[in-house]
Amino acid sequence: MNVLGLIVEYNPFHNGHFYHLEQSVRKTKADITVAVMSGDFLQRGEPALVSKWNRTRMALKGGVDLVVELPYIYAAQKAEIFADGAVSILDQLSVTDICFGSESGEIEDFIQAVEWEELNKNKLDIEIQKQLKSGKSYPRAFSDAFKAVKNSETILDLKQPNNILGFHYIKSIINNHSSIRMHTIKRTGAHYHDQDISHSRIASATALRKELLLNRASPREISEFIPPGTLEELTEYSADNRSLHSWDNYYSFLQHKIMSDTEDELREIYECEEGLEYRLKKCIVHSSSFEDFLSRLKTKRYTRTRLQRLLVHIYLNSTKNFMKQPLSQPFPPYVRVLGMSQKGRSLLSHIKKTLSVPLITKASQSEDPVLKKDILASRLHGMVHHSSRNSFMDEYKAVPVQYDRDLDKFFT
Amino acid sequence: MNVLGLIVEYNPFHNGHFYHLEQSVRKTKADITVAVMSGDFLQRGEPALVSKWNRTRMALKGGVDLVVELPYIYAAQKAEIFADGAVSILDQLSVTDICFGSESGEIEDFIQAVEWEELNKNKLDIEIQKQLKSGKSYPRAFSDAFKAVKNSETILDLKQPNNILGFHYIKSIINNHSSIRMHTIKRTGAHYHDQDISHSRIASATALRKELLLNRASPREISEFIPPGTLEELTEYSADNRSLHSWDNYYSFLQHKIMSDTEDELREIYECEEGLEYRLKKCIVHSSSFEDFLSRLKTKRYTRTRLQRLLVHIYLNSTKNFMKQPLSQPFPPYVRVLGMSQKGRSLLSHIKKTLSVPLITKASQSEDPVLKKDILASRLHGMVHHSSRNSFMDEYKAVPVQYDRDLDKFFT
Numbered sequence: 001m002n003v004l005g006l007i008v009e010y011n012p013f014h015n016g017h018f019y020h021l022e023q024s025v026r027k028t029k030a031d032i033t034v035a036v037m038s039g040d041f042l043q044r045g046e047p048a049l050v051s052k053w054n055r056t057r058m059a060l061k062g063g064v065d066l067v068v069e070l071p072y073i074y075a076a077q078k079a080e081i082f083a084d085g086a087v088s089i090l091d092q093l094s095v096t097d098i099c100f101g102s103e104s105g106e107i108e109d110f111i112q113a114v115e116w117e118e119l120n121k122n123k124l125d126i127e128i129q130k131q132l133k134s135g136k137s138y139p140r141a142f143s144d145a146f147k148a149v150k151n152s153e154t155i156l157d158l159k160q161p162n163n164i165l166g167f168h169y170i171k172s173i174i175n176n177h178s179s180i181r182m183h184t185i186k187r188t189g190a191h192y193h194d195q196d197i198s199h200s201r202i203a204s205a206t207a208l209r210k211e212l213l214l215n216r217a218s219p220r221e222i223s224e225f226i227p228p229g230t231l232e233e234l235t236e237y238s239a240d241n242r243s244l245h246s247w248d249n250y251y252s253f254l255q256h257k258i259m260s261d262t263e264d265e266l267r268e269i270y271e272c273e274e275g276l277e278y279r280l281k282k283c284i285v286h287s288s289s290f291e292d293f294l295s296r297l298k299t300k301r302y303t304r305t306r307l308q309r310l311l312v313h314i315y316l317n318s319t320k321n322f323m324k325q326p327l328s329q330p331f332p333p334y335v336r337v338l339g340m341s342q343k344g345r346s347l348l349s350h351i352k353k354t355l356s357v358p359l360i361t362k363a364s365q366s367e368d369p370v371l372k373k374d375i376l377a378s379r380l381h382g383m384v385h386h387s388s389r390n391s392f393m394d395e396y397k398a399v400p401v402q403y404d405r406d407l408d409k410f411f412t
Numbered sequence: 413m414n415v416l417g418l419i420v421e422y423n424p425f426h427n428g429h430f431y432h433l434e435q436s437v438r439k440t441k442a443d444i445t446v447a448v449m450s451g452d453f454l455q456r457g458e459p460a461l462v463s464k465w466n467r468t469r470m471a472l473k474g475g476v477d478l479v480v481e482l483p484y485i486y487a488a489q490k491a492e493i494f495a496d497g498a499v500s501i502l503d504q505l506s507v508t509d510i511c512f513g514s515e516s517g518e519i520e521d522f523i524q525a526v527e528w529e530e531l532n533k534n535k536l537d538i539e540i541q542k543q544l545k546s547g548k549s550y551p552r553a554f555s556d557a558f559k560a561v562k563n564s565e566t567i568l569d570l571k572q573p574n575n576i577l578g579f580h581y582i583k584s585i586i587n588n589h590s591s592i593r594m595h596t597i598k599r600t601g602a603h604y605h606d607q608d609i610s611h612s613r614i615a616s617a618t619a620l621r622k623e624l625l626l627n628r629a630s631p632r633e634i635s636e637f638i639p640p641g642t643l644e645e646l647t648e649y650s651a652d653n654r655s656l657h658s659w660d661n662y663y664s665f666l667q668h669k670i671m672s673d674t675e676d677e678l679r680e681i682y683e684c685e686e687g688l689e690y691r692l693k694k695c696i697v698h699s700s701s702f703e704d705f706l707s708r709l710k711t712k713r714y715t716r717t718r719l720q721r722l723l724v725h726i727y728l729n730s731t732k733n734f735m736k737q738p739l740s741q742p743f744p745p746y747v748r749v750l751g752m753s754q755k756g757r758s759l760l761s762h763i764k765k766t767l768s769v770p771l772i773t774k775a776s777q778s779e780d781p782v783l784k785k786d787i788l789a790s791r792l793h794g795m796v797h798h799s800s801r802n803s804f805m806d807e808y809k810a811v812p813v814q815y816d817r818d819l820d821k822f823f824t
Contacts (some may be wrong), residue, residue, distance in 0.1 A: 177444060252665075252795065252796075253664075253665065253668050255795055256665045256668070256669075256727075256795065257668075257669070259788060259792065260727075260729035260788060260792065262729075265729075285791070285808075296763060298618060305791060315672075316672060317672035317673060317674075317677075376671060376672060379671060379673060379697070380671065382670065383664065383667055383671075384664075407538060
């Protein structure tokens, strides 16, 4: 049986994701598809447009059979940790194949790059340090060092965000001696960074978020670019007088925390390095909006996503001390199920015996601090809407979304 | 020269305050009046209706000549610390007379009670401990112990809030061997706890706040009970699309902080005692509003005001460690001027030489942590209104309100 593993954010699930899913199933001859999906805060350091439960429903309707959560401790992270966390979870789920979208589209490019890096670690590290000293951000220093040391023509372009992620997926699989087969599909129709909607029926999630948040488009107005299931979820979410989530909704909480915490307290927050605590406190009193704040914080040294992730850690009050222990483990602390179809459920009962970590279907089943942080993240993601205030306990009791693909219906 | 000192909150300044001011001036034959006024968070653990600058203007228009700030570290406190802080500041300002409103109205009652307490400290302490063990709140245990031990008929009723405050004013003055003359005036027309507006033109501040906040009365609708200067300030404040401040405006910040802080972090907050950190975390996830939260938190042991003060300390992130040093000092760290009339200015230049602590007219003049906390308190008081977001720096640069009594005009 071929079990396809996907690493996703689905913010929101759109036609490009649907296309990727279809192509990947065909390419891997998959019998079943598992997605490990970021929870309520994403890799780029942003709150998800809608809750992870809504995004789970989008994924199930879109064709995924089993959705499990990528815990926040892995999700709101640089590519390396994000990839390690996601691959370790897919490995637990006995996935046989991984297929990711990339700008390259050639799996050999990735394997070769990872193997080359392993052999040239020392040289590369020296070059990275040199590049960092010139004031570059880490991702930039990494891709420039790669280029400088490798000095070859068949190089993987590590400035492309999906190539970077892919590189780290492959690296994780190889380093873990995992038996997962590796595939990639060339991204089509839209690039990750594309902010504008093109005339094809595929637009990047970034472009769609821009339409929804900045241009205040209704979900219906982007319906050309999203499957019906996504349109339904977005519409239902907005209907209850809730706006889709963006950093703007959280800005006043950042203001409060950054102003009221001392420098010493901010320094304890994960990823608050090199005196950023002073910069945070200085910039916050002068800023009039999240965007203004971020642009004041920004330096050549720190990418926008690096800073946004720091702000997620601040918002969730995640200290270095808290993150240290779970991030030092080679295995995920648990696998948490967010949703499944009939196929997904049968896979679960099949692999239950081989899982080496607990399988969580209800948050109240475990006292794991990583899980508790995910519950907190969901509560603090949802709290900006009045209507969610009463549902703090629901997150604790929530059970996986169950989807009947034949009837195209959710049930409990 | 007789300098009258008043200890006030003016939230808002109303006819009862005006009456008290007039009577006190007459009684003390005062040439000039100084008020030490709580900043943006008040003794009962509540945010002030409007900013301290607006309340300063109300006070100046109402007849006060000099308004100085009672720092938050003294203001949001039980009667004892509140009184010690206020008296120590009035002492610095060479005040000759203090006159406070009380339910008793007889200064001899207070002096006698304080002297009796001094002589019977041990007996009283034992009785207080006994009363506390039966589960009573501290104020209740104190007044009951007083009654039980003193066993006399001419007793001061220490269940009355203004009598309690008065008792501690007198105690501070006597303990500090201050030469300030002591007076009290019987409160008239409204009791402190009265929540309803009566038919006289005097209503308690509690009743007025209830009208404004709960019954959503416009400032004009309570104009019968407030001087024109207060009406003007309240109207101006509301006009800018800002609502008057109540705990409701701050509730979501409490949610965020109490949910994201660990129990260990909450335990570090000033006044978080006896496992309250667990109770806070437990109650917050079940609550749907500030009122709901407070009623869940409430026990016989803790008065509503005690808990509200704790919530102020949480909102301002004031730790035990932070409060320890300044509260252990016999002198205030500085005297900060909020506003003055011509008379007030001449008093200031007169007493500048005798002040033993710095005189602050602009926050940027000092790095004192108590002052910095007051700036933070003002920023965090104001931040709930969008329109205030750009004015965080203003608090730092703000200069005292100057009032020309002859022209009835403010100038800069």
